Amino acid sequence: MQLQFDTNPRAYNPLDPESMELSPTEVLDAISRFDAVGLWRANLTTGLVYWSDIVYEIYGMEPQKGAVNVSAAIEAFHPDDREVVSRCMEEAANHKTGYRFVLRLNQPDGNYAWVKSVGLYRKLDDGTEEIFGYIQKFSAVARSVTILTQD
DSSP, X not given: OOOOOOOSOOOOXXXXXXXXXXXXXXXXXXXXXXXXXEEEEEETTTOOEEEOXXXXXXXXXXXXSSOBOHHHHHHTBOTTTHHHHXXXXXXXXXXXXXXXXXXXXXXXXXXXXXXXXXXXXXXXXXXXXXXXXXXXXXXXXXXXXXXXXXX
């Protein structure tokens, strides 16, 4: 099969995968096909946090129904990184922004794995405020943190 590329310009909206004829499910599948990428959300009104099954896998835990113990989730990070995780969440909630970090997560075997997490603030139609995002397990050689600021 020889590839042929369409050279006709189209009006794609880079913020809308469906304008590129990709469903949200296809986008998530492409992102997580080769790397462990899990989704999570934290309800800022109730304080409850929910994980997808892959987040549990990244943490080396069995999936469970219901909310997650946030304190235990933060304690799973390297002792030098825990304050950064807490500060990222607090800053995103207080300033209605987001963050990105690459930090060390403790694994069941006692070693640490590098994970990248991205969190974004959103306000739902009913007024509920949340931070939602993803966590991805990967190999890295550097520690990195980015916190979004308001425009």
